[in-house]
Amino acid sequence: xxxxxxxLLSLVLAGACKPPPPAAQGPRPRIVSLQPNAxxxxxxxxVGPNLVGATRYCDxxxxxxxVPRVGGILDVSLEAVLAARPDIVVGSPSVLRGxxxxxxxxxxxxRVPVVFETADDVETGIRAIGAGxxxxxxxxxxxxxxxxxxxxxxxxxxxxxxxxxLMVVGRNPLVVAARSSYLGDLLARMGVTNAASSDTMPYxxxxxxxxxxxxxxxxxxxxxxxxxLPAHLADAGLTAAREGRVVRVRDEALxxxxxxxxxxxxxxxxxxxxxxxxxxxxxxxxxxP
Amino acid sequence: xxxxxxPRIPAFFAGLAVxxxxxxxxxLALGATPLDLLGALTGSAPADRLVLLHERLPRTxxxxxxxxxxxxSGLVFQAVLSNPLADPYVIGVAGGAxxxxxxxxxxxxxxxxxxxGVSAAAxxxxxxxxxxxxxxxxxRRGRMRAYEVxxxxxxFNTIASAAIMFLKSVVRAEKAQEMLLWLMGxxxxxxxxxxxxLGTLAVALFxxxxxxxxAPALNALALGEEDAAAVGxxxxxxxxxxxxxxxxxVAAAVSVAGMIGFVGLIVPHAVRxxxxxxxRVTIPGSALLGAAFLVLADLLTRLMFxxxxxxxxxxxxxxxxxxxxxxxxLKRGGDRP
Numbered sequence: 001x002x003x004x005x006x007x008l009l010s011l012v013l014a015g016a017c018k019p020p021p022p023a024a025q026g027p028r029p030r031i032v033s034l035q036p037n038a039x040x041x042x043x044x045x046x047v048g049p050n051l052v053g054a055t056r057y058c059d060x061x062x063x064x065x066x067v068p069r070v071g072g073i074l075d076v077s078l079e080a081v082l083a084a085r086p087d088i089v090v091g092s093p094s095v096l097r098g099x100x101x102x103x104x105x106x107x108x109x110x111r112v113p114v115v116f117e118t119a120d121d122v123e124t125g126i127r128a129i130g131a132g133x134x135x136x137x138x139x140x141x142x143x144x145x146x147x148x149x150x151x152x153x154x155x156x157x158x159x160x161x162x163x164x165x166l167m168v169v170g171r172n173p174l175v176v177a178a179r180s181s182y183l184g185d186l187l188a189r190m191g192v193t194n195a196a197s198s199d200t201m202p203y204x205x206x207x208x209x210x211x212x213x214x215x216x217x218x219x220x221x222x223x224x225x226x227x228x229l230p231a232h233l234a235d236a237g238l239t240a241a242r243e244g245r246v247v248r249v250r251d252e253a254l255x256x257x258x259x260x261x262x263x264x265x266x267x268x269x270x271x272x273x274x275x276x277x278x279x280x281x282x283x284x285x286x287x288x289p
Numbered sequence: 290x291x292x293x294x295x296p297r298i299p300a301f302f303a304g305l306a307v308x309x310x311x312x313x314x315x316x317l318a319l320g321a322t323p324l325d326l327l328g329a330l331t332g333s334a335p336a337d338r339l340v341l342l343h344e345r346l347p348r349t350x351x352x353x354x355x356x357x358x359x360x361x362s363g364l365v366f367q368a369v370l371s372n373p374l375a376d377p378y379v380i381g382v383a384g385g386a387x388x389x390x391x392x393x394x395x396x397x398x399x400x401x402x403x404x405x406g407v408s409a410a411a412x413x414x415x416x417x418x419x420x421x422x423x424x425x426x427x428x429r430r431g432r433m434r435a436y437e438v439x440x441x442x443x444x445f446n447t448i449a450s451a452a453i454m455f456l457k458s459v460v461r462a463e464k465a466q467e468m469l470l471w472l473m474g475x476x477x478x479x480x481x482x483x484x485x486x487l488g489t490l491a492v493a494l495f496x497x498x499x500x501x502x503x504a505p506a507l508n509a510l511a512l513g514e515e516d517a518a519a520v521g522x523x524x525x526x527x528x529x530x531x532x533x534x535x536x537x538x539v540a541a542a543v544s545v546a547g548m549i550g551f552v553g554l555i556v557p558h559a560v561r562x563x564x565x566x567x568x569r570v571t572i573p574g575s576a577l578l579g580a581a582f583l584v585l586a587d588l589l590t591r592l593m594f595x596x597x598x599x600x601x602x603x604x605x606x607x608x609x610x611x612x613x614x615x616x617x618x619l620k621r622g623g624d625r626p
Binding site: 056069071072073074075077078079080082083085094098099100102103106107175201202203205 | 320321322323335336339340343344345404458459461462463466467470477478479481591594598599600
């Protein structure tokens, strides 16, 4: 865990390239975030100190743990949100609706709904949050950094050999990231073939039989719960697991669409390729000027 | 032996009214966060006024309506089914309402209607399930057989539960979580509009009125069907009326608050332990005590927010309080439906 946090910190810092500029002068908007990855984006935009409310799952970066809690992702306490006296509330459209939306509107609070269902949504979401909190320039820089990471990923994808990958995001039951999910989209951008090709369910539950039949070349273990997935799959007879081709997501930023996602995707793509071919993939020579 | 003697019944009702009044005031004054009550009332604290009038007030009223509905329906179901374990959900209405509400959460067209669609679907699902249970539990002469009502209700609830589990397993994770919260029973839903609350109140008052009007007939029925018939009570008609009123109460309660357990089991037992089994007393007594109980339980969930960073579903709390209390009443003995 400590290792993954260290990796995360270095990736986030590298992702931001340089520290975000200080917030603009004048009265600082009071912000409540109802989504953990939005909280991370807000910190990366330099408005972390403006946060007056966050969910109990908002634990990245470390400073987010000190932000007063207003509930969970679905079990938001309206009282706690209003008591935080926010000017802006950022969250998913499925939460920023109904009675909560009515009360925020009646209080003159600006709602910033953000959706993160595809890899492109990361860029769109960062920009939407930046525009919502008046940090357009910082958001543009963050989005550009992410876009650059995706461009590198696309370049590597063109040179990636055919690899079938199964990404596991839950161990018990076995939940996998299908093509239609945000993680499935990232896998596609890595140039690998997703063994879970469902277009209807983003995160279907699979049986071991399905895993064995899919016969992935590499299994990506993105589950956050404890358990020895490689041993479990090896016991079931999965060749990839028996031959040590189960890679663990080293950077949780991959699982939370945000500032570190691009770097985390590059890292995972590298891990997948190395699992099949331990020799490092050479970067192409830079084009002559 | 009742704890409250007959001459003290008026004082019993006065005590319940005071308890309910105090519960309501506490529920308005306290909550997940501190509130400037004076500022909220005078309008000098607009955000607090919003919390008081548009969150705590409707939520408290809803808790009182749901608590009264579940308790009164539990009482009469225990009486007509001659079963102390009969609670509002046992006759299949819970399964039907839960299935209706769950379908509304997952079917895109209905889900777009938000909580209004869920409430309407749950209400209709509950009534549909009761109609089915009723139809399957009648003998050749059209009379209801109590044990068949219980069996059909339990089986229907099991089928509905399986269907819900299936739906949970095939929807997206966030939708499954939303379903789980609703199924656990919660008053922190989107039901806050005056129309929704007045509608639920109207159904509850109508059904409670029906039950209260049936109280003398229920008392006669408690002596046995033949004795009841001898004093001019039609057992079949009384049972049908009580079932209809009880089902309306449960369907309305589930439609706005999901499945809040144990209120309909523990409150009637407590009231009978206090004042005996005269339905003219126990029906309004259960309604008042149930209302106060759920208002206080909901307040407790809100007061726990600073500790857990979440409001636990009130259904979880009522089960945690109600379970041990029910066992205590059972061991204490002397309470019979």
